[in-house]
Amino acid sequence: MKSKKASTNTIALNKRARHEYFLEDKFEAGIELQGWEVKSIRDGKVNIADSYVILKDGEAFLFGSHIQPLQSASSHVVCDPERTRKLLLKKRELSTLMNKVDREGYAIIATAMYWKKCWIKLEFYLAKGKKDHDKRDTIKDRDWAREKERMLKHKVG
Secondary structure (H helix, E strand, O other): OOOOOOOOOEEEEOOOHHHHEEEEEEEEEEEOOOHHHHHHHHOOOEEOOOOEEEEEOOEEEEEOOEEOOOOOOOOOOOOOOOOOEEEEOOHHHHHHHHHHHHHHOOEEEEEEEEEEOOEEEEEEEEEEEOOHHHHHHHHHHHHHHHHHHHHHHHHHO
16 A cells, blocks of 8 residues: 655745735646756755746746756756746636736736646746835734734633
């Protein structure tokens, strides 16, 4: 009988995205990868902290992600860790994204990379940038929620 891993399906997260942007509409896309990239992702050697999606010629591309090449990669394969990777989306999703970005000034920010069955998927959001005062308000709200939890815990306990 096979034992299942207790790990999650999440490969990489962009934790800063929630602090820097107002995240609104969520999308999911497959990523066109090379063989060495998949092997490297299996080892967890990927970083999407500064990555975002650009739209060009009716297609979507992941820009700014870093997949570290393996030491044991074949010598005839050129490994570019900062390569722009094509995202696999439906035409309706692409047209929605193009309209929002062009007309309403949204950015498209990558927030997570994860396994879905045997496929690697990218989660990204349509987002608007936060100003400094918005970030301070978010921090204030988070601290107040934490303080409320502490107060309630001490009252009950």
